[in-house]
Amino acid sequence: MREELTAALKDAMKAKDSLRLSTIRLIQSAIKDQDIAQRTAGKEPLSDGEILQLMAKLIKQREESAKIYEQNARPELAEKERQEIAAIASFMPRQLSDDETKAAIEKAIAETGASGIKDMGKVIAALRAAYAGQMDFGKASGMVKAMLG
Incomplete structure (x- = not known):
């Protein structure tokens, strides 16, 4: 970089x-x-x-x-x-669409074995590691919360 x-x-x-x-x-x-x-x-x-x-x-x-x-x-x-x-x-990777973000969140939930809101931090950490610069984590955390809640 x-x-x-x-x-x-x-x-x-x-x-x-x-x-x-x-x-x-x-x-x-x-x-x-x-x-x-x-x-x-x-x-x-x-x-x-x-x-x-x-x-x-x-x-x-x-x-x-x-x-x-x-x-x-x-x-x-x-x-x-x-x-x-x-x-x-121009230096950033392409941003994920809402559908791609949802699929990435579902994958991260499955990989981390998250089962409830208490596991939200693990899911967000996994997303940050895999999709740095590709997703709006403010919006993503709301989606994670909705999926786990």
Whole structure:
């Protein structure tokens, strides 16, 4: 993942694509911040799955910012946020559809042997391990809860 970001950074520099370049630098900066936090806690640097989770978080932040800009009649700033979302999303794997998410949850429930709400954490952990960056875990946890409840 890190090599892919570095290659994309070089391509953006060559293409003089300032928006993509600044967005990639933003992603790399966030990764570096998390790596430092991990190192001070005595942990390993971020894995690819954790990098994908970090990028999903960055996308969510930009979606919230775009919504606020729209509400405050600043469409040009909202558009910039949406362009950053598109740049970040280009590094993310394809998002699972609702049907695919439901099937993945059913599979995770079967694999973990979950039988009730108390096992929800095990199911979500299995989903995070298998589908990092591919599913909205906020929505997925509601679906897991409904299936186990």
